Amino acid sequence: MQRTIEIADFELPRGAVTIHTLMAMDQAAWEHLRGEINFRRARQPDRPLARCRLCGGAVYIRAQTTRSGNVPMFAHYTDATAGDCPWYQGANLVPDNARAAQYQGHQECALHRWMCDTIANLLEQDPRCAKVTVDRYLKPAIEDRGRYPDVYAEIEGVGRFAFEVQLSKPFAFEIAARHQHYQAEGVSLIWVFRGLDAELPQGFRDVISFQRGNAFLFDEAAFNASIQAGGLTLSAWLEGANGWLKPRFARLDDLDRGTGRSVFLEDRRTPGLIEHCRAAREIWRPLLRTGAPFDFANPATLEKFAPAWASIRSHVPALSAWKDAYWYETEMRGVPHFLEIAAILFSIARTAIDGEDRVYVSRYNKEGALVAMLNARLSGFTFMPYAALFEAMLTGTRAHDYLERTSLRTALRKARGKVKQVGPEHAIWTAAARLFPEVYNGMLRAELADLRALPTWAAPGTAINREAA
Numbered sequence: 001m002q003r004t005i006e007i008a009d010f011e012l013p014r015g016a017v018t019i020h021t022l023m024a025m026d027q028a029a030w031e032h033l034r035g036e037i038n039f040r041r042a043r044q045p046d047r048p049l050a051r052c053r054l055c056g057g058a059v060y061i062r063a064q065t066t067r068s069g070n071v072p073m074f075a076h077y078t079d080a081t082a083g084d085c086p087w088y089q090g091a092n093l094v095p096d097n098a099r100a101a102q103y104q105g106h107q108e109c110a111l112h113r114w115m116c117d118t119i120a121n122l123l124e125q126d127p128r129c130a131k132v133t134v135d136r137y138l139k140p141a142i143e144d145r146g147r148y149p150d151v152y153a154e155i156e157g158v159g160r161f162a163f164e165v166q167l168s169k170p171f172a173f174e175i176a177a178r179h180q181h182y183q184a185e186g187v188s189l190i191w192v193f194r195g196l197d198a199e200l201p202q203g204f205r206d207v208i209s210f211q212r213g214n215a216f217l218f219d220e221a222a223f224n225a226s227i228q229a230g231g232l233t234l235s236a237w238l239e240g241a242n243g244w245l246k247p248r249f250a251r252l253d254d255l256d257r258g259t260g261r262s263v264f265l266e267d268r269r270t271p272g273l274i275e276h277c278r279a280a281r282e283i284w285r286p287l288l289r290t291g292a293p294f295d296f297a298n299p300a301t302l303e304k305f306a307p308a309w310a311s312i313r314s315h316v317p318a319l320s321a322w323k324d325a326y327w328y329e330t331e332m333r334g335v336p337h338f339l340e341i342a343a344i345l346f347s348i349a350r351t352a353i354d355g356e357d358r359v360y361v362s363r364y365n366k367e368g369a370l371v372a373m374l375n376a377r378l379s380g381f382t383f384m385p386y387a388a389l390f391e392a393m394l395t396g397t398r399a400h401d402y403l404e405r406t407s408l409r410t411a412l413r414k415a416r417g418k419v420k421q422v423g424p425e426h427a428i429w430t431a432a433a434r435l436f437p438e439v440y441n442g443m444l445r446a447e448l449a450d451l452r453a454l455p456t457w458a459a460p461g462t463a464i465n466r467e468a469a
């Protein structure tokens, strides 16, 4: 079996030409191509018009005589250093697994190199492009690479970009490390795939997650769009509610680089996170009112708040068992007790939002009301187990400076010392974390902070800025 060159890469704008495309060409078309190759070879022998995809050696079009006429084939120039090329004519492919795997590796490596070179060429076509480099020593496996990106480009007025062409599965640790490295350097990192399989390995998912639900492909469509546009164009695949949306073309100028850590055409993830936070609180909003304290044990009030209780219990089923256990232990009803705790947390949140004291559980609503209310609640055994919960809520909001008040610090310390505190494993804490994930859910809080999407009321570093009493 004779090997033939299956893909030849022509200088842009022609790009890749497969042996099938070549053989399907009109005779006039391939003869023209053949002439152009030879003409270039005569003028600039070290800058061939077409190269073998696998070895990068110069190729020409040979006319093979058959019974049905001349058929075009790609062939290496005999002076090429292509002796090792698996597509070199005469090198038969032995059908054993090791050789087949090696051949597969060659092909992937070659595709990787071609994608890097082509992306670099397209970037250079942008008149604003000040610098482009391609890492010549890269390997298809990410762990073999040096710390240089596959392609690096500086586009004046747009930014500095690192492209990682990823054909095989990347590793989570490397992905995060690279994002961190480039973010620190002020370089925008873009991962470029060739295709998206239906069953994506986790490594690809991790990349897409970093890119806020965006996948960028340099595929056939992107190549054609790039040639047409005269510059790098990527196929952008965006996550929808059920799978991918219809892919769109994206130029570098279209991309959002505002959040620093990742580059995306459209953030498909953050709105979902913000909605997740908002959803559990929505039902409480019209029920709570400042300066109009509720006796949550009153049957009419309980009925009014029934939808709020049903909502939080659907999010945190463990509340049902807690309610039963609470009755068994204290002979007090759990629902009014939980509503009171929730209203205290909402008071802290509202105070942090408005920047002045807002209390849902007492009539007194003037300056100092929040601390007065917390001190009063913490002085009784009923709410003492929640000192840590309230403190965590204050710490995670703009109202954290209330913790500087001596009276509150004392009340918290005494409560902690007297009774065992409810902790993150407790149903009440879980419910608080579902109502205020921005505060209690460390992972989500960190993610929102990374994306600079943490709401001001929950942002660290800001404070309501009152003097400690």
Ligand SMILES: [Zn+2]
Pocket: 052, 053, 054, 055, 056, 057, 076, 082, 085, 086, 087, 088
């Ligand atoms: Zn070759």
